[in-house]
Amino acid sequence: MLSLRNLVKVYPGPVTALRGVDLEVPRGMFGLLGPNGAGKSTLMKILSGLLEPTSGEVTLDGMDLVRHPEALRPHLGYLPQEFGFYPYLSGQDMLRYLLELKGVTAPQGLKALVAQLLERVNLTFAAKRKVKEYSGGMRQRLGIAQALAGDPKLIIVDEPTAGLDPEERQRFYRLLAEIAHERTVLLSTHIVEDVAMLCPRFAVIRQGRVVAITSPSEAKAALHDTLFEGTVPPADMASFQQAWRVTQAVLFEGRNRVRIHLPPGTPTPPGFERTTPTLEDAYLLLMKDAPEPTAPAAVPTQTPAVSA
Numbered sequence: 001m002l003s004l005r006n007l008v009k010v011y012p013g014p015v016t017a018l019r020g021v022d023l024e025v026p027r028g029m030f031g032l033l034g035p036n037g038a039g040k041s042t043l044m045k046i047l048s049g050l051l052e053p054t055s056g057e058v059t060l061d062g063m064d065l066v067r068h069p070e071a072l073r074p075h076l077g078y079l080p081q082e083f084g085f086y087p088y089l090s091g092q093d094m095l096r097y098l099l100e101l102k103g104v105t106a107p108q109g110l111k112a113l114v115a116q117l118l119e120r121v122n123l124t125f126a127a128k129r130k131v132k133e134y135s136g137g138m139r140q141r142l143g144i145a146q147a148l149a150g151d152p153k154l155i156i157v158d159e160p161t162a163g164l165d166p167e168e169r170q171r172f173y174r175l176l177a178e179i180a181h182e183r184t185v186l187l188s189t190h191i192v193e194d195v196a197m198l199c200p201r202f203a204v205i206r207q208g209r210v211v212a213i214t215s216p217s218e219a220k221a222a223l224h225d226t227l228f229e230g231t232v233p234p235a236d237m238a239s240f241q242q243a244w245r246v247t248q249a250v251l252f253e254g255r256n257r258v259r260i261h262l263p264p265g266t267p268t269p270p271g272f273e274r275t276t277p278t279l280e281d282a283y284l285l286l287m288k289d290a291p292e293p294t295a296p297a298a299v300p301t302q303t304p305a306v307s308a
């Protein structure tokens with residue numbers, strides 16, 4: 001179990017990126033969903049030992065990771081948002097180099113481990129190809145291969161599906177779901193579909209605060225019978241938005257289809273019909289409803305050793 005207690009991060013500026021985050025992350029896949037700037041990458045960097053928190057506590061199975069970040073390293077795999085690959089190396093040479101950097105030792109030898117990891121992420125067929133010839137999805141799978149080395153208890157993946165086409169995304173989802181069987185995988189994303197597809201539970205983070213901890217089905221069930229959909233002419237949209245709680249407005253077959261949330265018993269606007277809530281509706285309502293943050297939960301006490 002990964003536990004975060006009152007985690008605060010204030011960057012020089014000062015910019016308060018985390019305002020007292022409390023979270024219990026069990027085994028399996030857990031999502032961290034939030035818009036750009038919510039504090040997800042800051043949290044991921046703290047968990048991966050790249051950034052010191054200003055205050056607060058992080059433990060993994062009881063190990064204190066803030067005081068003893070070195071104790072974490074053997075148990076951690078990290079796939080950052082930006083992954084530095086050498087384009088002219090082959091996939092297998094790149095992976096070997098990354099394992100050497102990480103200090104991974106293999107009783108059967110690094111060559112065998114590289115082959116095993118490439119097999120695990122379905123890249124054996126491209127082992128000898130240069131990384132510059134890999135698709136976005138293949139690169140992400142290579143990133144997961146290095147994160148899996150050493151069989152870590154915790155794998156952190158930061159915005160892993162950004163830029164992948166739908167087919168690559170599906171393949172990557174399958175791989176993440178498989179590797180989450182035996183460990184904790186913390187998936188940070190601003191893509192609601194990532195969470196809907198993969199995460200039995202997730203936290204929503206906004207402006208440095210956790211505003212909800214739920215599951216995709218719980219979040220949708222909470223909106224049961226309260227979501228309605230209809231068409232609004234684009235010219236009327238501004239006034240409509242003032243009058244109703246709009247969750248989403250999308251063009252569908254050239255028409256402006258609008259979804260609204262109505263508390264039970266409220267009259268519906270003409271032409272609107274009840275519809276099935278989606279996780280996107282639940283998330284967008286949470287983003288609207290969560291209170292604006294006030295002061296940070298703690299005062300900065302030390303300067304970070306590394307700033308991102």
Ligand SMILES: Nc1ncnc2c1ncn2[C@@H]1O[C@H](COP(=O)(O)OP(=O)(O)OP(=O)(O)O)[C@@H](O)[C@H]1O
Binds near residue numbers: 011012017042308
């Ligand atoms: N090194 C830094 N110095 C100062 N402020 C920073 C630094 N890094 C991040 N921030 C600020 O901290 C806040 C949280 O940023 P963070 O990158 O953690 O958010 P995020 O949820 O990961 O967003 P994104 O999805 O865009 O990566 C933002 O206001 C950001 O501008």
